[in-house]
Amino acid sequence: MIPPLPPTITWLGAHDGHLELLDQTLLPHERRVLVVRRVDEVIEAIQGLRVRGAPAIGVAAAYGLVLGVREQVPLPSAFLETVRAVATALVRARPTAVNLAWAIERCLAAVREVPTLEHLFAAAQQLHRDEEQMSRRLGEHGRLLVQPGSTVLTHCNTGRLAAMGDGTALAVLFAAARAGVPFRVLADETRPLLQGARLTALELAAAGIPVQLLVDGAGPGLIARGEVQLVLVGADRIARNGDFANKVGTYPLALACAAHGVPFYCVAPSSTFDLQLADGSGIPIEERDATEVTHLAGQRIAPTGVGARNPAFDLTPGRLVRGFVSDRGVLQPPFDAGIKAVGAGGR
Secondary structure (H helix, E strand, O other): OOOOOOOOEEEEOOOOOEEEEEOHHHOOOOOOEEEEOOHHHHHHHHHOOOOOOHHHHHHHHHHHHHHHHHHHOOOHHHHHHHHHHHHHHHHOOOOOOHHHHHHHHHHHHHHHHOOOHHHHHHHHHHHHHHHHHHHHHHHHHHHHHOOOOEEEEEOOOOOOOOOOOOOOHHHHHHHHHHOOOOEEEEEEOOOOOOHHHHHHHHHHHHOOOOEEEEOHHHHHHHHHOOOOOEEEEOOOEEOOOOOEEEEOOHHHHHHHHHHHOOOEEEEOOHHHEOOOOOOHHHOOOOEOOOHHHHEEOOEEOOOOOOOOOOEOEEEEOHHHOOEEEEOOEEEOOOOHHHHHHHHHHOO
């Protein structure tokens, strides 16, 4: 029996308290909780994937804003200027996930009305609570997609470690399991950092949901053979036409589903819809350090002198998506009107 995981993000105390983050780089073998008191530690945790997943990094950044402003103890006349400077540094931490900038902007809007540290902290706490409620709604809206006896394939990690509450795509599976639906999961290992193997498999096994791992290249072949009835993935940013960025390896799954008539759904909160982008061409795709590909567990696996490309995300066209499960319901194509309504609700 796998023991429950510590919370992904916890704030202890009032506005003069501290942030605690479960270090996901050490899972599944070690459960270490980081005590964080400085904004530069939050930025390092986001960039180093100690905290990861679009909704989770948004909440972490909101608390990071509190820490950064508190460090500087600004005079009332300089409070908003200080908040904006700390916000700029946080938004730069990871460029693809829109939830980070959305969470920061939401906190900024709150302190424009009442420019105090206490009000900024209250805004971060409210964001945290709202994200937990959002997660429950995602699960309830999507759980009927999981049919009894089906095999569901998922990619990367979209559960309690990636968000508040039950997560995004995995929230659908947790809700279906609570409703007594029997199903099993195939989880892509998700190279190069193995979020599926280290995190998704851990979460599902801890919840008692049957799960098996796949190498990333195996999914499309199993879809073609009729061994997968549903694919659920998350997203880091969704454009108005339904194009979306998610962990690299998502696009091949969408292509295979389209070719073989398998339902492919993206599960994401309203904060992930970016109404400023007409299509996915404007989504920035983060490229991470090549050593994440050339090395594994600290050991070089590629020949010395050979480099690597390491895009962290790929872009899936909206035309390949059967639907979007949002916290305001399931969106069906054509997506423009539905995404506009949902995205406006998240902002």
